[in-house]
Amino acid sequence: xxxxxxxxxxxxxxxxxxxxxxxxxRRKEVAEALGMSFNRVKAxxxxxxxxxxxxxxxxxxxxxxxxxxVIVDDLAKRGLVERTANPADRRSxxxxxxxxxxxxxxxxxxxxxxxxxxxxxLPPDDLAALDRIVTRLLD
Numbered sequence: 776x777x778x779x780x781x782x783x784x785x786x787x788x789x790x791x792x793x794x795x796x797x798x799x800x801r802r803k804e805v806a807e808a809l810g811m812s813f814n815r816v817k818a819x820x821x822x823x824x825x826x827x828x829x830x831x832x833x834x835x836x837x838x839x840x841x842x843x844x845v846i847v848d849d850l851a852k853r854g855l856v857e858r859t860a861n862p863a864d865r866r867s868x869x870x871x872x873x874x875x876x877x878x879x880x881x882x883x884x885x886x887x888x889x890x891x892x893x894x895x896x897l898p899p900d901d902l903a904a905l906d907r908i909v910t911r912l913l914d
Contacts, residue, residue: 799891805883811849814838816883818846822856823872823880832870855879 802813809816814836821827821835833843847870850856855876858868872880897905 794891799893801887801889805886808886809879809883811853815846815850818843819850819855819872819876820880820883822850822870823877826859826869826871828861828864828867828869830867850876 802816805816806813809819811819818832818836821832827835829840829843829847832847833840836843836846838846847856847858851858854873856870856872859871861867861869894902894905
């Protein structure tokens, strides 16, 4: 009985991975639209969500601190983020989004959140069931 559950979960997970990362991967689209690598887009979206230190950004992105610095330097050069004093620790800086950075992050979110046509074509009951399941998985 448990083997069936595991097999079904693996099948569902495989399907989700293929759906999101192969058939409807929006990472290339958002990178092209914003004119930067997807890692920079990911960092910008994180910073727009909440100012952070370079260390916390590196941890979030699962990258080393020097690479996080390279990404933030590039975003700052583009005028999308700025470094400010960290009131909690004067030895570190907080990275904050600028108004143009917020607009770019919002555009990135809009592109990434655009559902594929196949999802929009689902019957309303199936779509509602999928929404319920995804919400449960995110809790």
